Amino acid sequence: xxxxxxxxxxxxxxxxxxxxxxxxxxxxxxxxxxxxxxxxxxxxxxxxxxxxxxxxxxxxxxxxxxxxxxxxxxxxxxxxxxxxxxxxxxxxxxxxxxxxxxxxxxxxxxxxxxxxxxxxxxxxxxxxxxxxxxxxxxxxxxxxxxxxxxxxxxxxxxxxxxxxxxxxxxxxxxxxxxxxxxxxxxxxxxxxxxxxxxxxxxxxxxxxxxxxxxxxxxxxxxxxxxxxxxxxxxxxxxxxxxxxxxxxxxxxxxxxxxxxxxxxxxxxxxxxxxxxxxxxxxxxxxxxxxxxxxxxxxxxxxxxxxxxxxxxxxxxxxxxxxxxxxxxxxxxxxx
Numbered sequence: 001x002x003x004x005x006x007x008x009x010x011x012x013x014x015x016x017x018x019x020x021x022x023x024x025x026x027x028x029x030x031x032x033x034x035x036x037x038x039x040x041x042x043x044x045x046x047x048x049x050x051x052x053x054x055x056x057x058x059x060x061x062x063x064x065x066x067x068x069x070x071x072x073x074x075x076x077x078x079x080x081x082x083x084x085x086x087x088x089x090x091x092x093x094x095x096x097x098x099x100x101x102x103x104x105x106x107x108x109x110x111x112x113x114x115x116x117x118x119x120x121x122x123x124x125x126x127x128x129x130x131x132x133x134x135x136x137x138x139x140x141x142x143x144x145x146x147x148x149x150x151x152x153x154x155x156x157x158x159x160x161x162x163x164x165x166x167x168x169x170x171x172x173x174x175x176x177x178x179x180x181x182x183x184x185x186x187x188x189x190x191x192x193x194x195x196x197x198x199x200x201x202x203x204x205x206x207x208x209x210x211x212x213x214x215x216x217x218x219x220x221x222x223x224x225x226x227x228x229x230x231x232x233x234x235x236x237x238x239x240x241x242x243x244x245x246x247x248x249x250x251x252x253x254x255x256x257x258x259x260x261x262x263x264x265x266x267x268x269x270x271x272x273x274x275x276x277x278x279x280x281x282x283x284x285x286x287x288x289x290x291x292x293x294x295x296x297x298x299x300x301x302x303x304x305x306x307x308x309x310x311x312x313x314x315x316x317x318x319x320x321x322x323x324x325x326x327x328x329x330x331x332x333x334x335x
Contacts, residue, residue, distance in 0.1 A: 003247045006254055006312060013308055014229040014259070015242035018250060021048060028085055033078040036246050038216065040191075044198035044208035046216070049186075050249050051078055054214045058188070058228070059257035061292040062323040064270045064285045065332025069105060076109035076153070079186050079211055083151060084113055086184070086209065090148035092116065093180070097154045097165050098123035098277050100268040104153035104187050117151070122168055123277045124161045147180040155264045156189045158223050159196030166197075170204065182207040188264040190219040190226050191244055214253065215245035217263055225295075228253055230260030231302045233295060238306055258320050259313075260299035265292060272333035285332055293324050 003011065003018070010016055020039040024047070029035060038046040053075040057063055063071060094107050094117050110117055150169070156162055162185070173179060183201055189212040201208045217226035218241035222234045228250075232239035241260075245253070257263075268274055269288040274281050300317055303309045 004251060006310075007247060007250050009310070010229055010250065010254060010259075011242075014240045016229050016250060017242065017244040018247040020244060021246040023246070026082070026085070028081050029078060030081075034248075035082060036249075038212075038244060040194070040216075040244075042195050042198040043202035044194075044210060046194060046198075046210045046212070047082070048212050048215060048245060048249070049075070049079055049082070050214055050246070051075055055249075055252050055256065058214045058263040059253055060323070061261060061265045061270075061320070062289065062327040064288065064327065065272050065283075066334065067332065068270050069103070069272070072103060073105040073108055075213070076105040076186075077112070079106055080109040080113060082211060083184050083186070083209075084110070087149045087182075091146060092118075092149040092151060093147050094119045095150050095152045095165065095169070096121045096275075097152060097161060099274040099281075100271070101152070101154050102275060103267060103271040106151070106153040106186055110151070121275075121277060122165045124164050147178065149182050149184065150180045151184045151186070153186045155187050155226075155267050156185065156193035156197060157219060157226055158190075159193035159200075162193075162197050163200050166200065166204075180206060182209065184209045184211065186211040186213075188213050188226055188267070189216055191216045192219045214249055214263075215243045217243040220262075225260075225262040226264060227260050228257055228263060230258075230299060231306060233260055233298050233302060254316075256316065256319070258296060258299060258316050259303065261292065261295055261320075282333075286328065289324055289328050293321070293328075296320055296324065 011018060021036040024035045024037050026035050033051040036048040038048060040046045053071045057071055096102055098121055107119060154162055183206055189210055194210050194216060198208045215228050217228060219226060220232050227241055229242045232241055266288045269284040271283040274283055
């Protein structure tokens with residue numbers, strides 16, 4: 001696909017990689033979604049799932065609460081078609097990485113099609129020392145000793161949390177004689193995170209299949225923000241960031257996504273209710289919205305200083321700012 005002038009400008013300015021994606025024609029997906037294979041030097045299969053819901057969730061941080069859950073479920077329904085097409089009726093476990101994982105709604109979508117999936121829960125706590133984390137909660141229940149597939153819905157930024165979850169699963173498996181052959185990972189994924197997790201799983205002789213929402217993001221220096229493209233907001237100077245996506249997806253995203261913003265946002269805090277492993281708690285939706293507004297202003301300022309702020313981007317900025325401010329006045333969850 002020949003990119004538009006706007007898309008070419010974004011690709012050239014921020015280094016978005018669009019030449020490594022190819023469309024995979026899958027009739028079972030239907031007309032409301034598209035699947036792309038990413039040619040990436042990792043020991044695993046990497047795909048991008050594109051649909052209108054994915055574009056909206058990734059580019060509209062004001063989409064929160066019940067509205068987010070509805071969009072996430074519609075998107076997960078499409079992701080479930082891909083996964084179920086690959087796993088057939090094999091023995092499968094769904095791994096929830098708490099707190100944010102259930103918000104992707106993939107487990108709910110899978111339940112609509114099969115009862116042959118057992119759900120387990122793990123919560124990981126990050127430490128102040130970079131790269132270190134530990135399991136603070138685990139509930140595996142009665143799972144079979146022979147597992148063909150593990151499915152995970154999670155936000156993969158550095159990949160450290162997910163690697164820790166798998167290490168825990170392997171450790172428990174050694175005690176119970178449990179092994180698994182293949183892992184499916186769905187959600188917002190960064191390119192560094194995918195590489196880390198795929199390499200770790202390969203060291204265990206486990207196959208990996210990644211399904212990213214719309215793109216493989218860049219990863220900012222704070223090891224948290226996952227922008228499609230933009231400037232690193234936490235580093236001085238000019239530090240452009242660019243993720244990986246298909247040109248046709250980028251063409252859609254640039255009309256609603258403001259550069260530099262974290263696509264998943266604080267994913268847990270966008271949700272109404274969160275399961276911690278021990279209790280239920282409310283997502284801090286207002287905190288997410290206020291933080292995103294501040295990051296929006298910071299990104300606009302930095303892009304202007306960078307010397308790249310085209311007229312069309314001002315319209316994206318005005319829309320995102322207005323809708324974030326409106327969202328702060330609304331009730332997003334059932335009382």
